Amino acid sequence: MAETSRSSTFTIDPNFVVGLIGMGDMGKMYARRLSAAGWRIMACDREEKYDDLVKEFSGNSKVQILRNGHLVSRASCYIIYSVEAAAIGAVVAQYAPSTRLGAIVGGQTSCKDPEIKAFEDHLPSDVNIVSCHSLHGPNVDSRGQPLVLIKHRASDESFAKVENVLRCLGSKHVYLTAKEHDRITADTQAVTHAAFLSMGKAWHATKQFPWEGARYVGGIENVKINLMLRIYAQKWHVYAGLAILNPEAHKQINQFAKSTTELYYLMLEGRRDELRERVYAAKEKVFGAEGSPKWASKPLLRDDVLDQFSLGKQEKGAAGTRLPNNHLSLLAMVDCWSALGIVPYDHMICSTPLFRLWLGVTEHLFRTPGFLDECLAVGIEDNTFRRDDLQFTIAACGWAECVALRQFETWRERFAVTQRFFEPRFEGAVEIGNAMIKAVLASSKD
Ligand SMILES: NC(=O)C1=CN([C@@H]2O[C@H](COP(=O)(O)OP(=O)(O)OC[C@H]3O[C@@H](n4cnc5c(N)ncnc54)[C@H](OP(=O)(O)O)[C@@H]3O)[C@@H](O)[C@H]2O)C=CC1
């Protein structure tokens, strides 16, 4: 099990300059938070963004914008690359020779395999390598969230300097190797995103805004809808990068598609007993046997908290309650974890808010008395969700194939076309999604 630390004390060294290469969402977030704590920052993005960035940070005396990564690398004691994962090789190759003698270099990309390879290939041997990964988006409060630290090639002194700089984020430090990081985030991030990306595709294919009808009502549906919109409102490269470039993620995403397809066949063909046997076996493997569960005594999520975050007008189903759903996506997730021997609770140490919500709703389905049986019955007897489930299955297989073939361009197109479909609804939806995450994080601290 990885070690963690939550110390929040740090000392500002006025001569220690932190460099940021890539001033997109995450780079800016780091620039703001680190400079607010008192660190001197030198930062750049592509040269054409220089004037805009200078304007944007003109009121912040701690942040100096430079024209390119050579200038940042020459002047900084600790340089963080915060660029697209697919670009890390080329960007590091470009600026690495300008790295200050004895400096520390790290990256913020979501997948460490290509990042570490780029550092090893291009950085001078006197340079220390300490990478990091904030396991949350740029608009989430960093306090209490996991921050992975990877001491890849560094003295204890250099590693301590990095910890001292990043402590101002107030995150929980998690110490991993690059390989451990990629394995865990393949489970917590890549496959979780595959599920939400597939939901979006299915709703797009069936031309529905799910919050407008009476079919997707209630806490679990709110999580599906809000998180799906949250993902499609982001930049495509973040999700493509962590799925395609993470060598550990391909197996998981492929298994998720396989689990979805096989469960869908069982439902379609009315094979009630096989479906029940398979899902209950997966339940036991993932959540433990009756009487010795792996979940905590207190559920991860409270359904009533989630009920408040509906994008629609909370129309009820015909019976005045939520419409029973077979929740194929959640059953497939547990089947996938089971097939791969994954116990999701083991990964909480490296979890994003999105993963905790996803695991929370999954746990809710499997631990609420009668709920799982209701899903299985709906899966066999009820055609209401058949079309949506067909499209969900097709989508899950489509994403898996795209990832397996490392098709960045196809991935981008698949994402962009569905992003355009939902775009008119992003305004407002993202705020509701943020509020939901905040409320859930707050309620889980109680
Ligand atoms: N967004 C998120 O929730 C999280 C993202 N991450 C990771 O952090 C990294 C950055 O993500 P994010 O900030 O969201 O992405 P952004 O696209 O917002 O930022 C990346 C920035 O790097 C710039 N860039 C590309 N090449 C260069 C270069 N040669 N010199 C200087 N700047 C360059 C990009 O410019 P251009 O757009 O013109 O290419 C862009 O402005 C990614 O690897 C991502 O996986 C990690 C945690 C969370």
Ligand SMILES: O=C(O)C(=O)Cc1ccc(O)cc1
């Ligand atoms: O919570 C999630 O999974 C997100 O979607 C935000 C995110 C995206 C990329 C990362 O590397 C870390 C966090």
